[in-house]
Amino acid sequence: MRAPALLCALPAVLATACTAPLREEINWNRVDLARERTAIEAFQAHDQKLQDVGWKLVRGNAGICARTIPAVGLQLQDMASYGSPAIARRALGLARDFAVQTAAAESPAGQSGAFRPNREIAALSGTDPNQWEAGARFDWERLARAHDHVDAVLADRGALTVAFADGGEAALAPVPVCATRFELMGEGRRAVADGNRVVIGIRFPAFAYPEDMFAGVVAHELAHNLLGHSDWLDHHGRRQGNVRRAEREADRLMPWLLANAGYDPEAALRFMQEWGPRHSGGILRERSHDGWDERAEFIAAELPAIQALLEESGKADWSVHFRREIAPLPAASSEQGASAGG
Template sequence: MRVPELAAVLAALLAAPFAEPAPEAPPAIDYAAERAVIARYQDANQRLQDAGWRLARGNSAFCPKVIPSIGLQLQDMASYGGPDIGRAALGLKRDFAVNAVAAGSPAALSGEFARNREIVRLEGFDPNDWPAKPPIDWDRTTRAHAHIDAMLAEHGGITIAFEGGGEARLVPVEVCASRFDLDAAGELAFADGARVIFPMLSSAYGYEEPLFAALLAHELAHNVLGHDAWLDRNGRRAKHVRRIEREADRLVPWLLANAGHDPEAAVRWMTRWGKENDTGLKLRRTHDGWDERADMMAAEVPLVRAAIAAEGKADWSVRFKREIDVPL
């Protein structure tokens, strides 16, 4: 669980930019600096949500588990190190507001979910009324997202109301069952079965979009192929990890193609990543060398292209050759 690390970093960032106090005056808070800190985090998160949505939506016809989604991610000031500062910086009366909506999602298409717009009701509940446990509480964010998911699954939609009046009724679409969460503190992207955790400091943020999507697709592949549960059942020996890593790599061109990217971007991603990170044996026990990984991805590209030529889609649920004994 890396989310608390994000909280710690945000707490440090939010606490940091105090102006030098005058001898008797209380310290002044530089709200423009606070807003800039939050905006940097939100910009990185926006790119993650957009790219993640494109992959999870584009592959929904082939994923073994799909969920209804509106593409809305919330933020709760109680999860920040300084809720009062966060509220003042963003101009909120209470705690809940829009964090991001994924491009192309029902929430984005409604035009109602501007970043930081304050939210006062999720169908029957005002999440601001739920108790928060200081100092840094992520439970309410999790609970709010779970409540939205439950409404979508059980009632086929949700009405969300905004501070100052106005509401939006949203109807979901199906996406592969994986969230994408930004990690402000970690260095490596990873997947836990239900979420892709992606580091804000990832060098992939400097990559062109299809290469950024390729790294994300590798992590999404772990979730849609059930790798975490398979390792739980079979043990996390290096030999096993190597097999699921290979399988995730090989699925990347398929996932990219269904998201509207060139499947060849998988190979370009691994070649670039490999050259930048070829510092020796760090991943050698559990991963093949980057050049072998690029070759394995390249071998999938003609299969993906043939599938698209035949059926207009890259149906990996039928055409992808598994390396572990799990049916899709």
């Protein structure tokens, strides 16, 4: 979802890419490469914030969630996913298509120090993704294939070796995390979850909030995945009342997930108090959600139990102590999801 829209939304990188003909005919005299690179780096800064927060959440809750995968916290980028691969390559100084996008700060990739943004990649455990066929532009499928390849290598071999175009190499050992990816959309103001991913639009207002409050919205979306809401809604129907119950559960689980990730669980409440009056209140609010003040009350009601558990054991084990409002399906699939946006 991230790559195809990326350059349509960025202010500099191919502002006309979405209406340009498929075949690239570039007048390089009219291309401001410095501006293109600045736009890419601005997108990466938002993505870095999302990946850092997402990693803390899935890593901190890995001992509790039902499904975990081995991960290293590495995100790639593929020039084929840009509106003009040629301009993107030149702006970033790349000869190939694949490079580092982000490395989550506390992940194996982030801690290695080898995965600086835009470092060109030659191979992933012996496989060169640059050799895979790709479309002329806006091809997100090859990038998804590369991430799937990394996941498969980590699951099968228990390690990932990355060869860089500059001759360097880095070996990474994974750690278990809750099975969810985090993706930044190049446009939009919404946050959604589809069971395998949390996807947030670059214009979502909470990007401007302090990290712990921004983590609240990421935790809300992650909660949908961890609680299997989409499967439940598919089974029981997506009537307004059912959706509201799922949204309420996701709100209530927010502070639990934050606490296990090392954040102050009260940041979930502060997020709702900041975001709600501006974006979730009044007569125009979505009826699939409770009013923001009610949502804040539901979040606040979870805090005493979380604090008691943290003092007792240092962990807020929501798999045991969180009160479900909906009965989970007997065998929840990995294809889960829900709409959120607060």
